[in-house]
Amino acid sequence: MVTVSIIGGSGYGGGELLRLLLGHPNVEINQVTSRSRVGEYVYQTHPNLRKRTQLKFSDPSQLEPVDILFLAQPHGQAQKNIDEYSKLASKIIDLAADFRLRDADFYEKWYGEKHAAPEWLSKFVYGLPELHREEIAKASYISGVGCNATASNLALLPLVKADLLDLSFPIFIEIKVGSSEGGAEGNSGSLHAERANVIRTFSAFGHRHTAEVIQEMGVKDVSLTMTAVDLVRGVLATAHAKVKPGVATKDLWKAYRAVANENPFVRVVKEQRGIYRVPEPKILAGSNYADLGFELDESNGHIVAMCAIDNLMKGASGTAVQCMNLMMGWDETTGLEFMGLHPI
Amino acid sequence: MSTVTCPECEAQIELAAGTEAGEIIVCPDCGVDLEVTSIEPAAVQLAPMEQEDWGE
Numbered sequence: 001m002v003t004v005s006i007i008g009g010s011g012y013g014g015g016e017l018l019r020l021l022l023g024h025p026n027v028e029i030n031q032v033t034s035r036s037r038v039g040e041y042v043y044q045t046h047p048n049l050r051k052r053t054q055l056k057f058s059d060p061s062q063l064e065p066v067d068i069l070f071l072a073q074p075h076g077q078a079q080k081n082i083d084e085y086s087k088l089a090s091k092i093i094d095l096a097a098d099f100r101l102r103d104a105d106f107y108e109k110w111y112g113e114k115h116a117a118p119e120w121l122s123k124f125v126y127g128l129p130e131l132h133r134e135e136i137a138k139a140s141y142i143s144g145v146g147c148n149a150t151a152s153n154l155a156l157l158p159l160v161k162a163d164l165l166d167l168s169f170p171i172f173i174e175i176k177v178g179s180s181e182g183g184a185e186g187n188s189g190s191l192h193a194e195r196a197n198v199i200r201t202f203s204a205f206g207h208r209h210t211a212e213v214i215q216e217m218g219v220k221d222v223s224l225t226m227t228a229v230d231l232v233r234g235v236l237a238t239a240h241a242k243v244k245p246g247v248a249t250k251d252l253w254k255a256y257r258a259v260a261n262e263n264p265f266v267r268v269v270k271e272q273r274g275i276y277r278v279p280e281p282k283i284l285a286g287s288n289y290a291d292l293g294f295e296l297d298e299s300n301g302h303i304v305a306m307c308a309i310d311n312l313m314k315g316a317s318g319t320a321v322q323c324m325n326l327m328m329g330w331d332e333t334t335g336l337e338f339m340g341l342h343p344i
Numbered sequence: 345m346s347t348v349t350c351p352e353c354e355a356q357i358e359l360a361a362g363t364e365a366g367e368i369i370v371c372p373d374c375g376v377d378l379e380v381t382s383i384e385p386a387a388v389q390l391a392p393m394e395q396e397d398w399g400e
Contacts, residue, residue, distance in 0.1 A: 270376070272376050
């Protein structure tokens with residue numbers, strides 16, 4: 001068995017990672033750390049894990065060497081401690097935003113501060129298998145992916161890969177997000193009285209995840225607008241763009257089918273009957289699927305490209321486990337077979 | 345086994361044995377209804393579908 005530990009296991013991303021790793025046939029969890037909950041059973045924080053593990057939270061200072069280290073800390077911690085962590089494991093998968101961007105100046109522009117370990121940025125591979133599968137398989141260090149960035153990148157991927165977009169026009173991506181994106185710490189805005197029934201645009205433009213879309217899609221003129229909606233899990237990205245003159249629906253089908261055929265967790269949802277005709281996050285809760293859809297106005301080239309994911313799965317922990325599978329040479333779907341629930 | 349191309353999404357669809365002309369099949373990729381217009385050679389065309397608005 002391959003040994004793994006999780007640094008920062010009390011958050012939602014860490015809890016989801018625990019759920020996946022406890023069910024993974026090839027790994028054994030050695031330690032899970034939390035400064036604030038040392039000595040507590042992890043199921044007391046993540047109640048869905050009751051009777052599945054007797055693990056207790058460890059002190060980060062007592063970490064032991066393992067084969068793979070997962071970092072699930074708040075943003076900014078990993079870059080301060082990466083030298084120390086690299087002595088504990090030869091493979092590291094970070095779920096936070098510390099090593100997602102390749103360029104230190106670009107990082108400073110979007111995060112408003114200098115990177116604490118810029119020499120490490122080039123050692124990390126951006127951890128989205130749909131974009132970097134072969135590099136991930138050879139890598140020792142994998143970055144996390146932003147959940148909103150992942151929904152945006154996958155919404156655009158078939159169009160960018162097949163070079164169908166007219167990039168002289170801007171790309172606007174409206175993103176609806178669930179409350180678990182906000183993390184487990186909570187604030188006054190996450191009180192039930194304030195968060196329930198909400199449809200709140202909390203970031204019109206300038207969200208940090210935009211940097212990952214610019215970097216990974218190679219597009220410059222792109223804006224992400226974030227709207228909180230009354231969901232716990234889920235992201236729906238709806239991108240508006242222009243296709244090149246002459247591009248027809250059949251060309252789009254070809255592009256989307258190609259991406260779906262290359263990627264086990266990408267599905268095309270563009271149905272003609274039934275209720276679920278377009279991607280919806282609701283039925284993806286707990287699954288690692290990314291559902292893509294599109295509609296083209298052939299009269300003017302306006303395309304609406306959609307992607308739905310579970311932010312904690314494809315947008316974070318599910319993708320991290322998928323990366324681990326690739327790094328270890330295992331089938332990339334191992335431990336990620338859950339297909340979601342319906343009705344839910 | 346005869347193969348036809350979906351006129352909507354260009355998926356390659358294999359006609360099941362025993363398929364008859366006039367039969368309505370569904371494209372497994374894009375879900376449109378297709379009328380089998382001929383068996384030899386195999387051919388299909390888009391069949392009318394009822395539009396719904398899901399009550400929105």
